Amino acid sequence: MSNHTRNKPSNTNLKAPHQETEQIPDHGDAHDRSRNLRPGVRGRVARVAIVGTGFVGATTAYALLISGAVAEIVLINRDKKVAEGHVNDLRDAELFTHTTRVVAGDFSDCGAADVIIITAGVHQTPGMRSRLDDLKEGASILRDIVLEIARHDPGGILLIASNPVDVLTYAAWKWTGLPAGRVIGSGTSLDTSRFRRRLGELYGVAPDNVHAYVIGEHGDSQVPALTSARIAGIPLEDFCREQGLPYDKASLRAIANDTRTAGHQILQAKGATYYGIGSALTRVVGAILRDERAILTVSSLVPESMDLGEVCLSLPAVVGRDGVTRVLPIPLSDVERQAIKASAEILKQYNAMLDIPKGSLA
Ligand code: NAD
Numbered sequence: 519m520s521n522h523t524r525n526k527p528s529n530t531n532l533k534a535p536h537q538e539t540e541q542i543p544d545h546g547d548a549h550d551r552s553r554n555l556r557p558g559v560r561g562r563v564a565r566v567a568i569v570g571t572g573f574v575g576a577t578t579a580y581a582l583l584i585s586g587a588v589a590e591i592v593l594i595n596r597d598k599k600v601a602e603g604h605v606n607d608l609r610d611a612e613l614f615t616h617t618t619r620v621v622a623g624d625f626s627d628c629g630a631a632d633v634i635i636i637t638a639g640v641h642q643t644p645g646m647r648s649r650l651d652d653l654k655e656g657a658s659i660l661r662d663i664v665l666e667i668a669r670h671d672p673g674g675i676l677l678i679a680s681n682p683v684d685v686l687t688y689a690a691w692k693w694t695g696l697p698a699g700r701v702i703g704s705g706t707s708l709d710t711s712r713f714r715r716r717l718g719e720l721y722g723v724a725p726d727n728v729h730a731y732v733i734g735e736h737g738d739s740q741v742p743a744l745t746s747a748r749i750a751g752i753p754l755e756d757f758c759r760e761q762g763l764p765y766d767k768a769s770l771r772a773i774a775n776d777t778r779t780a781g782h783q784i785l786q787a788k789g790a791t792y793y794g795i796g797s798a799l800t801r802v803v804g805a806i807l808r809d810e811r812a813i814l815t816v817s818s819l820v821p822e823s824m825d826l827g828e829v830c831l832s833l834p835a836v837v838g839r840d841g842v843t844r845v846l847p848i849p850l851s852d853v854e855r856q857a858i859k860a861s862a863e864i865l866k867q868y869n870a871m872l873d874i875p876k877g878s879l880a
Contacts, residue, residue: 563589564807567623567631569663570638571595574679576604577796578635579620583608586616587804592623592631596638625663629670633803636690638663639680642790650871653682657872660686661693668694675806675841678817679704679795683736685868687817688830692874699841703817705832706732706740707798710815712780713742716773721763723749731815731848732777733833734861741857742774746848802837809839818842826862829869 566588568575579591591608595601601622608620628634639656660680667676676696678687687703694701709732711725718725730747734740749757758765784791805812815832824833824847836844850858 565590565592565627565631566803567592567594567628567634569594569625569628569634569636569667570680571601571604572637572641573790573792574795575635575637577792578637578679578799579604579608580611581793581796581800582803583611583615583618583620585800585804586618587800587807588618588632590619590621592621592627594623594625594627598622598624625666626670628667628672628674630673632674633677633806634667634672634674635677635679635799635803636660636663636686637679642681642785653685653868653871656680656682656686657689660690664690664693668696672696674700676701677704677799677802677806678702679799681736682868684817684829684831684865685872688819688828688865688869689872689874691819691830697841698819699843701818701830702802702837702841703830703832704736704795704798704802705817706734706736706815707802707832708781708794709736709740709777711794711798713773713777716776717747717749717754720769720773721749721754721757721761731834733815733848734831734858735865736817736832738778739857739861739864740778741854741861742777743848743850743854744770744774745851745854805837806839806841811836811838811843813837813846816842818845820862821845823847826859827866829862829865831858831862831865 564587566582568579568591571579571593575593575595579593582588582591593601593604605620605622612618612620638659640652640659660678664676676690676694678690678701680686683703683705687701687705691698691701710730713732714725714728714730717728717730721728728747728749731743732740733743744754747754752760755765757763781791802814802816804810805814813834814837816835816837817830817832818835819828819830820826820833824845834846834848835842836846
């Protein structure tokens with residue numbers, strides 16, 4: 519019985535007692551209830567499915583619960599017991615956060631999800647394995663998952679966090695055949711937040727008021743786009759001149775470098791990163807569910823007009839109910855333009871190492 523039906527008195531309540539008895543709903547466990555979830559936002563309530571409940575998946579579920587942005591969170595894991603453990607733990611937080619239906623489910627729950635977040639992947643172990651090994655294993659895990667999801671005719675947005683996120687976003691788009699705007703990677707949304715926070719600290723303003731983007735690969739070839747960076751609409755160099763601050767290129771280089779290596783440093787210190795990415799994913803989900811048309815640096819198929827080839831990487835993109843609807847060209851210096859081209863070439867080389875169907879599906 520759907521919750522919609524459960525909340526709404528129906529004519530059956532007026533029937534004779536023996537008939538009412540037949541209508542008594544079966545209160546199963548959390549798993550059983552997931553079979554009867556209401557359709558997502560395209561129907562009635564906002565549902566987010568999270569595939570993979572490791573550090574990133576579980577933290578994202580918690581961040582979503584705290585945000586209050588969704589009505590239903592479905593956790594899907596290959597070991598269902600782990601998903602159920604997280605469900606029970608998260609439901610203990612419900613009274614203190616937001617009334618949200620958190621359940622353990624399976625791939626059939628993805629069909630009516632507004633957003634399907636994929637966080638299943640290779641555990642983050644810096645320096646332990648080659649990038650290519652991680653790439654192949656991550657791709658093989660993702661392939662099985664997206665093919666399962668595709669069987670259930672997903673009507674929502676596929677949001678990928680698993681690494682290497684740009685390559686996997688491209689592969690997921692190809693493997694599923696979904697419209698490109700509906701397959702998004704978390705991309706450099708996290709790197710952009712790291713960049714803006716550091717710039718805000720340097721100039722003594724809130725990161726909210728720093729408009730600056732990290733574009734390209736979520737990885738070593740990322741590009742901190744300083745030419746387009748603004749504080750209160752003012753280019754950084756002009757801002758420094760007006761404020762009597764030094765426009766110190768060495769500090770900016772250090773910030774760019776710190777931003778690029780921040781994830782690695784956290785991994786070295788505690789073995790995983792999850793609060794930042796969990797919050798970034800929650801931000802993207804909010805933009806989708808509220809049809810915000812927020813400009814976020816998520817990874818998506820680059821438009822042909824940008825002359826970077828067929829590749830997914832991050833550029834400032836308009837994100838709303840239909841996923842990415844526009845990718846915005848921003849002013850770049852010659853050096854930045856060369857750097858974004860190099861980033862695209864590196865990603866295309868990774869793409870070529872995988873068994874991804876050739877030819878555009880767009
Ligand atoms: P984790 O090891 O804690 O969790 C991985 C999850 O994947 C587990 O729930 C596991 O059951 C599941 N899984 C593994 N193989 C599977 C398979 N074959 N089928 C189904 N599920 C499978 O790892 P984590 O720390 O949560 O990281 C998850 C992913 O997120 C990694 O790829 C990591 O690199 C990535 N990540 C991305 C960002 C980003 O900014 N995009 C940041 C942090 C982590």
